[in-house]
Amino acid sequence: MRNPLSSAILAGLVALGSFTPVLAQNREFNVGIARVSSGTIIPVAASTEEGDDTLYLDPGKSRSASLLSTEDVYDANGNLAIPEGSEVRGTFKPVKGGLKFVADSIRVRGRSYPLQASTKVIRDEKDPREYGAGAIAGDAALGAAGGALIGALTGGVSLGGTLAGAAVGAGVGNVTAPQVVVVSPSNPVELRVQSPFTVRN
Secondary structure, three states: OOOHHHHHHHHHHHHHOOOOOHHHHHHHHHOOEEEEOOOOEEEEEEOOHHHOOOEEEOOOOOEEEEEEEOOOEEOOOOOEEEOOOOEEEEEEEEEOOEEEEEEEEEEEOOEEEEEEEEOOOEEOEEOHHHHOHHHHHHHHHHHHHHHHHHHHHOOOOOHHHHHHHHHHHHHHHHHHOOEEEEEOOOOOEEEEEOOOEEEEO
């Protein structure tokens, strides 16, 4: 049975503001705080602001970069932790098969926080700028011109020689295109948090 005197003293302390229940203290402490746990995924992509566009990166070189989160990220309690468009800073680092983006900070609502997070390997590929439709058409035109020139020098221009030159020219771009890692605004990569951190709302 609760002691009437103890209850009366406790009620008096609360009324005077000298005592705050523990539950109320916890609620006050958590206001405006979001906790991002290890393993949280932050989708990020290249920025399209200020003229930036798709990144074409040399898989053999490190490069500092800023990416943007592409969707809202919530903590385990449903609090909005990282709004879409938050800036993530870090470095693309060479690894076997391509590059890995290793983040070191994130800017949320105008405040910067240390961040330990990284992506999986972003695979390198033939530079699409070298074998896209426009590049192939240009190479084919050069090849056709070369075929016609050779024909002229050897005594005659033939349709077959011109077409053969065009085919060779079209194939050159695909063969000689360098390997690059492509990071585009329309194709986000997953950044996995490795160490928990707290942000203010």
